[in-house]
Amino acid sequence: MTTDQERGRGPVADATPHEGPDQDFRRSDIRRRLAHLGIVDMDMDTGTKRFPAQALPPEPSAMRQVCGHFATGITVVTSQLDGQWVGATVNSFTSVSLEPPLVLFCLRHDSRLLAAVRACGTFAVSILGAGQGPAAMGFAAPGPTGFDGFDCLSGSCGAPILRGAIGFLECKVADEYHGGDHRIVIGAVTSLGTLEDGTEDDGPLTFYRGRLARLDKEADR
């Protein structure tokens, strides 16, 4: 009978058989299969683990540093609280599903925007263009959101959309999940669009290793 261990699916700690005449063969066979599955990066000759780079314990600074290597676009998510517009810079935005149309973003537990999104039940997402660095920084500043100096359009859900955004979505809150020190908000998209006038844009504003940037080259394929 083929066990899960032999198929390379058992826990790594249990993957080494304890007895049997062909023990060495079985151990190296299991290692090879685990390495093939990408579960551990094994050196086939010595059986030691190799890490492709220095491995750090998952402390907040390391999480920030390493996850900062994952380049993202930048959005400003907006909603309303007590008749006032509220907004924050958000790069955890991503699309989730096309049918039904769903998106998500993550917010710190103590976020004012989170309180607004919960109270209002709707929000808008402005996808920032390369020239909107001041908005990205302005809506990341602590304290009440200042919309002064940012030209906005009022969306159908009542939340503002930043003029100059290269794309926008309006959403109803569909779900909210616990995510450590953040909350994961899922939105059902009710309307969306790109640049109002349909002209060529300068591309997106991006965030990489703690810095705002713009795309300047296409990657080789």
Ligand SMILES: Cc1cc2nc3c(=O)[nH]c(=O)nc-3n(C[C@H](O)[C@H](O)[C@H](O)COP(=O)(O)O)c2cc1C
């Ligand atoms: C590029 C960038 C991306 C950010 N993305 C997020 C995010 O995804 N979630 C979050 O909670 N805060 C994020 N922040 C931080 C918030 O914008 C910042 O804490 C803001 O003051 C939150 O406002 P609020 O407390 O009024 O909601 C980001 C900041 C920057 C500069």
